[in-house]
C-alpha cells in the first residue's frame with residue numbers, strides 16, 4: 001500500500017507551515033501562549049515594559065523560519081513514533097527512557113537556538129536547566145508520553161524568540 005503523496009509544493013508556503021507547526025505543538029500539549037510565557041520569564045528582567053504581546057509576536061516570527069519548522073516536525077514525529085512503539089531498538093528504549101546520553105534531541109534544538117545570535121545559547125542553557133513553565137510540565141509527563149525531543153524544541157524556540165527581542169530592544173525597535 002502506498003502512502004498518499006502531497007502534490008508538489010502543496011506545503012511550500014512558510015506561513016502555512018507555521019500553522020501546521022502550531023497545530024503539531026498543540027497536539028503535544030504546547031500552545032503559543034505557553035512558549036510566549038517562557039520568553040517573558042527570560043526577558044522581563046532585561047527589557048523595560050516588556051509585554052506578553054511582544055513575546056507572542058516574537059515566537060510567531062521564530063516559527064516562520066523554515067529550519068525551525070523542519071526541526072519541530074522531525075522531533076515531534078520521532079517522539080510520536082517512539083510512543084507508538086514503531087521504532088527499532090536500541091533507539092526505542094533510549095527515546096522512551098529519555099536517556100541522558102542520547103543527546104541528539106539537544107543537537108537538533110541547537111539548530112534553532114542560534115538563529116538570532118549566540119545569546120540564544122545562554123537562554124537555552126537556562127531554560128534547559130531550570131525547566132520553567134511548560135517545559136517542566138512536558139518533562140513531568142515522561143511516564144505516559146515520549147517527549148524526548150519536545151522539551152528541547154520548546155526551550156529552543158523560546159530561547160531564539162528571547163534573543164530576537166534582546167536584539168530588537170538594543171536596536172530601538174521595541175516600543
Ligand SMILES: [Mg+2]
Nearest residue numbers: 105148149152
Ligand atoms: Mg530532551
